[in-house]
Amino acid sequence: MIIDCHGHYTTAPKELADWREQQIAALKDPILNPTKASLKISDDQIRESLEGAQLKMQRERGTDLTIFSPRAMGMSHHIGSELTSAAWSEVCNELIHRCCSLYPENFVGVCQLPQSPGVSPKNCIPELERCVKEYGFIGCNVNPDPSGGHWSDPALFDKDWWYPLFEKMVELGVPGMIHTSASCNHHFHATGAHYINGDTTAFMQFITSDIFKDFPTLKFIIPHGGGAVPYHWGRYRGLAQDMKRPPLKELVLNNVYFDTCVYHQAGIDLLLKVIPPENILFASEMVGAVRGIDPESGHHYDDTKRYIDANTTLSAADKQKIFRDNIKHVYPRFKI
């Protein structure tokens, strides 16, 4: 069984985007504010949106199940208020639940949190609990920068700000995937800079803080192959050493996992060489940030299973950990 831990519902029916557009219009004219019930998407529409995309690719690429969450770019926590984000998150999470209910063999849910700049992440707890307890979701996406590129809220190591959410994640047994969203800062291209910078930034916040001393069982997935981290693994080992912090293995590798969303063979080979296989989770982020076919390989850039299959240094047993076995340690609610 091959589990892709990083997929977003990027192919949702157009009605979802229309609903969001109306919600944004309502920020200026509250009378326009759409009710949740006004979003009409049929089961057939959902089937159609998945059959020709994620499900087709699962079959073609030989993967079995995707840990599935709302579109990352769509979260856009910086838009509107806490209420905007709450309604939008509910709508998106409910749609993920419907996908998972229609295709229980193919999808397991992870929720978007109703984060909002300047608002404590503690306020996300009710939606997290609802998704986990009512919908059977197994994780959440944690945006380290709900301001969308201004990085104006407290960092992950801020105890007053983040710890209530982390406590609840531990209590529920759900990991968080670090994932920024759209950028409203002109410096940062979302998928080319803001996502990757968010991954790198979060990792460094883990190195310099005692989050995992305070929460020994809290787990985070850093997507996009860990941002810049594995490529600079020597730098991070050296920085931790210069700062008299424990070795990275001890400091973060009981709690941090990297996915395999790295879209070329040399990148995957580095990841598999540098990071212990126990800390890597298979992922492709399909259908996601990079959708084309690589003229150098003739295959989709994001068909990451091919790179892992073609890697010659890792044993079959270690690849099995990456494709499947590690999931049970990271997502304890997921009964494989």
Added chain:
Amino acid sequence: MIIDCHGHYTTAPKELADWREQQIAALKDPILNPTKASLKISDDQIRESLEGAQLKMQRERGTDLTIFSPRAMGMSHHIGSELTSAAWSEVCNELIHRCCSLYPENFVGVCQLPQSPGVSPKNCIPELERCVKEYGFIGCNVNPDPSGGHWSDPALFDKDWWYPLFEKMVELGVPGMIHTSASCNHHFHATGAHYINGDTTAFMQFITSDIFKDFPTLKFIIPHGGGAVPYHWGRYRGLAQDMKRPPLKELVLNNVYFDTCVYHQAGIDLLLKVIPPENILFASEMVGAVRGIDPESGHHYDDTKRYIDANTTLSAADKQKIFRDNIKHVYPRFKI
């Protein structure tokens, strides 16, 4: 001959830091403002600061010359006003000039620009010209975020903001090394996140803009091995392709160079595999961000020459390009 294109004067005599401290104190009490002449550092002090550090390491590691600029963290363009930055840059650049004059075989200068948040980079032109014409400097460090982690000024593709400086760089024949400085945003650890994020961010700004169409001979070095870029080379090729931009080779590789400040063998091997050798410049950033000895190798993390020497895929001729030959294309004012 082996040229290290990325060294900062991190070992300057304490008098420099004292002067800066006084300058910062003067922001609250202008009467304290130090004159340039009040900074007293003797030639012997400069010799002493270099002999036991950069020069010793050049000898030990078998490198010959360092392209040398003021301490990157010290630039801290976010502190004070344009005038603060102007005086501080002059002081720092003059000290670099003295290092290069004392050891003309070992150092060639690159200047700090007197950038300041909210102030057009055009205002840096006089100091750039002074350093190039009077001191024989061959390049400049360009901070894509003088706000120190708030990313509040215009991006590199903003024509009104940046193009006058780029025009002058082209006219003078000097490249820019993209280099952020200290971070005053609690999210970003300077050497672990802000530097690397700055590199990645700048590269993506190059991909999405026409800077190199407008300035076909403008050259930038992206340090720290290009941030996250080579590790995610497939992602960047794919993003450019999805955006219907030209292939990266055509879009940026006539203008962008990556240094080799990657502090482990696997990272350097990836860099040397993925990026054409014509676009790589040898560098170590010693004495810099990571100063310890790697227990896994028994050598300094930042002794990057060892990794290149140990790399088995690149030919001796290609390594020679990285160690020396490419310099003449990137720094045309430097007569090797």
